[in-house]
Amino acid sequence: MDTDTSRTLERALYEVKRTIVGQDVLLERLFVALLARGHVLVEGVPGLAKTLAVKTVARVIGGEFHRIQFTPDLVPADLVGTRIYNQRDGEFQVALGPVFANLVLADEINRAPAKVQSALLEVMEERQVTIGRQTYPAPEPFLVMATENPIESEGTYPLPEAQVDRFMLKVLVDYPSPAEEFVIVERMVAGLPDTGAVLSPEAVAQLQTHVETVYVDPSVIEYAVELASATRAPSRVGRDDLARFVTYGASPRASISLVLAARALALLRGRDHVLPTDVRELAPDVLRHRVVLSYEALADDLQPDDVIRPIIGAVRVPATPLGERPTGSELSGIRQEGTEPWTPPAR
Template sequence: MTTNPLEPVLFEVKRIIVGQDVLLERMAVAMLAGGHLLVEGVPGLAKTLAVKSLAGAIGGQFQRIQFTPDLVPADLVGTRVYHQHSGEFETTLGPVFTNLLLADEINRAPAKVQSALLEVMQERQVTIGRETFPVPEPFLVMATQNPIESDGTYPLPEAQVDRFMMKVVVGYPSVAEEHAIVQRALYAADRPQVMLSPDDLIRMRASVEQTYVDPSIVDYAVRLVTATRSPESVGQADLQRYLTYGASPRATIALVLGARALAFLRGRDYVLPYDVDELALDVLRHRIVLSYEALADDLGADDLLVRVLRAVPSPDVVLQP
């Protein structure tokens, strides 16, 4: 058994953020698994504050980009600048060269700007002109988006969305939590203390890689993702008309890597089917493409996924190493 070394970091963030336990845990999973996170919620739910607080507790480099309709790709990745006095080009690197990048309201920028993040999210590098520049390690993108306004927003392309390991939907706080939020708003907010360094996080990722994943867990993840492409294979043929495309193989990888990180956070050195189940909606909801018939029948991705996932049997026994 292992202890959770990220617990001090999460407690430090919770001094500033009330509630949002699921969001904070998913943020920790993304950090440990080396994935990126998309956070969706209506305005005023402290999405941006949660990411900024986590960045403050981790240390390292942090950059925030406020996405607006007038952004261009060079504003993110950088560009080559010509110096007339020397007759040479000099490369100026953009704000993506950081450890933790907050892409705030990412759906307010056009697709060409969103697509500028494709290479850096997948390959951890940026190509400017003929040169390729690696970003610092660890590197993590956390993006927020507002789901209720359509004016001035641009839906994320499927290729862009698939780069995000998870999409977390943030809901309203409970009555007790909202009371605590208002009480804390009456006083100046504390700055989070640095509880972890980037090097510490890299070492933790190496420890996560030692967490045991039974072959039955991998098989279970494969069957879950395959069921989103062919729901008739698990006895849900009536859902086929609602699904245009199922989840990609990236979803299977994200499920297994995320479950391994979650098991590590929970203090285990082996993965259980429950770890996969708990992350399934967050990993899959943004990767399936619904048909117009699903939209006409007012069915969302979660509605369909719950039915598909319930139809896939979980492994009976998972042996520890």
């Protein structure tokens, strides 16, 4: 991997961490989603710097940031925009909504009704909005970070599974440690440092293209598929005891997200190839919102992670010789439908 790319990403993360304390996983996942062209769903109680985190990332990449507070009276036009009649000109003019920004914070997304949630998730998936007969593309790069409050359920509209599946990652944010909280209070008392732009939207777009060149060994792809498949049938990996807790497992979109996110994580960590451990580390964030638990699991007060982590632990991690990319003749041995899996050549 090119050293300049690695140093640029390190500087960007360092600049964000000058402001944000104790949210290393969230910050790393935000950059992963940004590089992999995905979106992030964050669950955490109020006051954990979720808004400040995404706002700081927007400053570091030199992009535009918009925050949308979701409420029960919100309508789709409040998000995507609408047509306004101009009496002076006698014509309709389009007023674009707040989703037209590089980083969008959808605060408490589960407080808005289904129509509003669908409007946001449509622009996330299609990266465009149709108003009247005109289609308006979302800016590049484009990242949506939606938040949910786990401690309050009154007046909320839970996201349907089909819509939650559109998020690449779901990150759980916990309280900081006492030492981290001391630093947070100290920084707020002294005043937050000015955050400078390390990147530009154009530079981020180039990095997104660079991610596509990160090498993924076929055995790593097979590992990602096996992880997603194991959530649908835990008995395949010897966890028959967990089958009764799962109603629906992760969709094939989970396998795709695992590989795409792992490539971004590899680039962020200065590598030009994906390790199986990259996939394993990201698996809980990719799978936890895609697994539908059974009523029995809910009755036992189980969380998705209580079921997912044992399943991940039961799937064998492949031992892949790194840096040995298959040649054209070897590629013909990669598993297709009904053929044997490809095995890397001996050193």
